[in-house]
Amino acid sequence: MEVFNHIKYIIAITLSFSIAHLLRGTVKFIQHPNRVKPYITHLLWVIYMYLTLIHFWWWELRLAEIAQWYFFAYFFIVLYITNYYVICTILYPDDINDYKDYKDYFFSRKTWFFGLLSVAFIADIFDTLIKGKDYFFRLGWEVPVRNLILIILCLNGIKVKNPKFHLILVIVFIIYELFFIARLYDVPIK
Template structure:
């Protein structure tokens, strides 16, 4: 078993648990639709996070050719995956929720969710830097940092319009990256 395969098992479990938690939450939302008030921001973040998790799981596979594994690199990879899982748990708390309004759930957990969103982007930067590819391609760093800035703005505002925009934007950018930009870049 290669070092990548060893790490990939753990990362796959963590990201897979995040995907499973989102799907379970969406299933609960559908099954209990008469009991819970739906919320556009929450739904958009659910879609965005699902796509981001699947996309990052796919992109993680690019590390299969990486040969300079160290404990520090392993740790950053694991932390990176954990941030995504925790985002899914903050979006869809695992315990039985007495709150029956997804808008209230999101607002209550918004600082944690956006803090984890920012942390996931910063850990992606750390992961890329440890691979020695921080400026390859040259637009990578500004691209990821703009998500950090948008997340910080989200922490500072209660505007439902902004949060709908942010979730929709992350969803749209993720789909664009998954289906168009990757093809243009040749991977």
Template sequence: MNDQFQHVMVLISIIIGLAITHLLSGVVDAVDRANDEDEPEIFSALGALWAVTVFLWMVNFWWFQFRLLSLVDSWTLWRYLFIILYSVALYILAVILVPRDWNAIRRYPEYFMRNRRWFFVALLLAGIADVADAWLKGGWAYVAGMGAFNNIVALATIPVVAIGIVSKKVRTQTILAAIYFVLFLIAVFEYAPVLVVA
């Protein structure tokens, strides 16, 4: 394996690892809090759908970065910074989505609605970074070759963000999260490359 690639992936793996750790430990803390008889309303479909989507996105991101080994011969500081910033956008999604202190939260939907603008801005940035990442791997031909559903998800991110920022209804937010989750899940499994070590 290319030493340059290993060097690049170390920091990215740390950032994604911290994001996944935050997300999973937050879910475990929520389970613990939900077992408390005084606060049984901490779980919501809204939070669960976005948490699974963000988790899949982070795993998918890390999976696809392995392809950089065969696609990128030399690294520039700008490409390195871009990949780091993409992983930071995913980290921010996880941190905004899952509170650090569940004891300060009475009901998760209220927490999400209070922070939804920041969440959707981070979602838009991650979506733009995803398209740019694909473009850096092989231009517009590579982006088109990612599959129809992947490109539908990229385009759907814009109205999802707009509706998500504007809507103040939890039901609308939950439907939005469900639609995005289904599209994202199909996109992930429509075009999932096999990792081949050269």
């Protein structure tokens, strides 16, 4: 259990930084409403990432069931959560002075955003396997198929420049994530 506590603290620290970064970026719209106007698609991706980070923390509770830890599994988990932090910093840069607004910024950085989000979905498969093959197979076909479809959608997000496509894409991501969480995890963890 000592190793899990160590991993739990590393995850908690990085998750806290990620969530704080999203909250700090969003609160700027309240603090300075006339500086830069929010862009709805960007804000919805922020909401999606917030939801994903909370889901990630819940998902990682299963790490407590791992009896024996190895460095590379630990290192992988640290890289996985670090990727989420980087995604959050891409959503909210230190400043956007080089851009007209958040719409311009989002479209200029969508390759990085969707590329790293794809990496997270790939990492999710390995993260699930770290928890054991029994756990992986207990989840059934949905996790690998879900991640493959989300990766394909992210790759399309990189290519497509249509703002309506991106708005619909983020709405689909949020709705699916909420249903996924409700179906698989709206039960107490023992």
